[in-house]
Amino acid sequence: MDRRLRLRSEADYRHIRAQGRSWGSRYLTLLVLPNGTAHNRYGIIVSKRVGNAVTRNLVKRRLRELLRRLDREGCIAAGHDLVLIGRPVLASATFAEFTSAVRGLLDRSALLQEPTPPLDAPAASATTLSQDEPG
Secondary structure, three states: OOHHHEOOOHHHHHHHHHHOEEEEOOOEEEEEEEOOOOOOEEEEEOOHHHOOHHHHHHHHHHHHHHHHHHHHHOOEOOOEEEEEEEOHHHHHOOHHHHHHHHHHHHHHOOOEOOOOOOOOOOOOOOOOOOOOOOO
16 A cells, blocks of 8 residues: 555544544454545554464455455545554454455445446447347
8 A cells, every 4th residue: 555545653543532433343444544645545453352362463465455356446535544443353354254344334434436437437428229220
């Protein structure tokens, strides 16, 4: 993930915990705070309760990839700091469960939006063939 999109300082995490809003699910907790910029910044916290170092790193890699995909598609409203905190049950979750958990939390926090089509995508054809016309 690009450096400008990451939360790096402990002070940032403390500020988000103190001032931000939170939503929870079986797998994750989401903390959100508006940041006043045109882009989002992301942080991931996975404690030792989730598992050993190999398991924790796997969980973090999956969450980073999911956030990268959602950010690239424009599915997350811009201008927020987001922190995802993994719960122990996350160690045994599949990528599909990761995806539905993150999307559910983003939906509940009103940050999930429809992906924007790329600028170079061809426009959909306004005319369609009816069933009677040969095609």
